[in-house]
Amino acid sequence: xxxxxxxxxxxxxxSTLPGHAALxxxxxxxxxxxxxxxxxxxxxxxxxxxxxDKIEYVSxxxxxxxxxTCSMDVAIAPDPAWKPKPNWVGPRHFIVVPGKLVCK
Numbered sequence: 001x002x003x004x005x006x007x008x009x010x011x012x013x014x015s016t017l018p019g020h021a022a023l024x025x026x027x028x029x030x031x032x033x034x035x036x037x038x039x040x041x042x043x044x045x046x047x048x049x050x051x052x053d054k055i056e057y058v059s060x061x062x063x064x065x066x067x068x069t070c071s072m073d074v075a076i077a078p079d080p081a082w083k084p085k086p087n088w089v090g091p092r093h094f095i096v097v098p099g100k101l102v103c104k
Contacts, residue, residue, distance in 0.1 A: 023091045029057065032076050032094070036063060041098040042074060070103040 023031065033055055036042055042065060046052045050067040058064050061076040075097040082093035 022089065028092060031091070032063070035076075035094070035096050036065065036074050039074075039096040039098060042072070042096065045072065045098070045101050070101055072101045073099040075099065 022028070036055060037052070046065065046067050050070060052065055052067055054064075054066040056064040056066065058073065063074045063076070065072050065074055076094050077097050079093040079095050084090075084093075
């Protein structure tokens with residue numbers, strides 16, 4: 001239920017932005033965090049037994065996902081399948097690249 005409400009709210013928010021403009025940084029970061037949560041590689045490692053406690057912004061295009069004593073660095077990379085038209089301006093197209101899960 002909360003996921004549906006959040007997705008609908010995000011969709012409504014994004015639809016109010018001009019189509020030709022890039023997302024403001026706070027909305028781009030929100031899109032990146034949502035993509036991390038939706039990524040199957042991340043979801044397989046952070047399951048019901050190891051729920052995500054924290055997603056930390058480390059540096060541009062790098063987040064740290066944590067659960068208890070385990071953490072994983074997750075990179076945001078340009079989507080290689082996306083081919084923009086010349087002079088295209090708009091939201092960034094990216095993919096999530098999960099790193100190795102490290103437990104202490």
